[in-house]
Amino acid sequence: MKILAIGRNYTNHIKELGNAIPEEPVIFMKPDTALLKNNEPFYFPEFSSEIHYEAELILKIGKEGKHIAEKFASNYIEGIGIGIDFTARDLQGKLKEKGLPWVLAKGFNGAAPVSGFKKSADFPDFKNIHFSLTKNAKTMQKGNSAHMIYSFEEIIAYISKFITLKKGDILFTGTPEGVGSINIGDKLEGFLEGEKMLEVAIK
Numbered sequence: 001m002k003i004l005a006i007g008r009n010y011t012n013h014i015k016e017l018g019n020a021i022p023e024e025p026v027i028f029m030k031p032d033t034a035l036l037k038n039n040e041p042f043y044f045p046e047f048s049s050e051i052h053y054e055a056e057l058i059l060k061i062g063k064e065g066k067h068i069a070e071k072f073a074s075n076y077i078e079g080i081g082i083g084i085d086f087t088a089r090d091l092q093g094k095l096k097e098k099g100l101p102w103v104l105a106k107g108f109n110g111a112a113p114v115s116g117f118k119k120s121a122d123f124p125d126f127k128n129i130h131f132s133l134t135k136n137a138k139t140m141q142k143g144n145s146a147h148m149i150y151s152f153e154e155i156i157a158y159i160s161k162f163i164t165l166k167k168g169d170i171l172f173t174g175t176p177e178g179v180g181s182i183n184i185g186d187k188l189e190g191f192l193e194g195e196k197m198l199e200v201a202i203k
Contacts, residue, residue: 001168003030003112004159005056005085009149009174016177025150025158028102030085035170036113041201044184045108048088051182054175055133055141055190058083059152060117061169068160073153074126076165079117082131082190082197085172086111089181114170115190115197126152132191135182143176150174 007026008019036042044051062078085106092105123129126145133141145151150158155173159165182188182202190198 001032001170002166003032003034003170003172004028004163005030005106005172006150006155006174009155010143010147010176011149016179021149025155027159027162028106030107030112030172033109034107034112036110036200039199040110040113041203042086042110042113042182043203044182045088047108048091050088050090052087052089052179053133053135053140053182053188054085054087054179055131055143056083056085056172056175057081057129057131057143057145057192058114058117059156059171059173061165061171062120062167064164064166066160066164068157068165070153070157073156073160074120076156077120077126077152078167080120080123080129080192081115081117082133082192083112083114083170083172084133084188084190084198084200085175086113086182087179112170112172113188113198113200115192118192130193133178134189134191135180135186137187137189140180141176141178145173147176148174
């Protein structure tokens with residue numbers, strides 16, 4: 001199992017971080033040790049003083065494929081859930097200044113909390129899926145897949161040109177605007193079509 005993620009996939013989030021709109025998908029990876037399941041707590045790491053939450057729709061791949069045509073890409077989506085792409089923003093800033101990869105800022109232990117998955121068949125329209133994130137019961141992020149620059153199908157087709165997707169792989173599909181910092185004692189909750197799917201206590 002591997003975790004693949006797309007950066008800069010919502011225009012308003014790109015603007016809030018002062019980045020340029022990409023001409024093609026920006027892809028990065030997180031190791032499997034970043035995964036947090038079953039509402040496990042997140043322990044604030046000592047190497048950063050600025051951890052940001054980024055709520056995202058996540059896809060679970062249901063079968064192996066490479067060079068997948070966009071028109072067939074939806075057949076590879078087994079389930080849809082919500083995840084948080086935790087980012088050590090201070091560390092990421094230093095790495096970006098030097099033109100270095102983001103691995104340490106995105107792939108540290110616990111940096112990928114994920115919910116359970118709803119069957120893809122439960123979603124009649126992949127381009128109209130609502131999700132949101134609250135921090136201490138206050139809504140911080142609200143998103144809809146309609147606002148993605150690159151759709152689920154486009155992401156799958158693009159990644160599979162370079163990397164074979166396998167059953168059980170998880171794809172993070174990008175975050176909308178509203179990202180922000182966390183502190184010890186905070187509680188994050190993720191919602192998919194209004195249903196709470198994820199809870200993460202910051203310790």
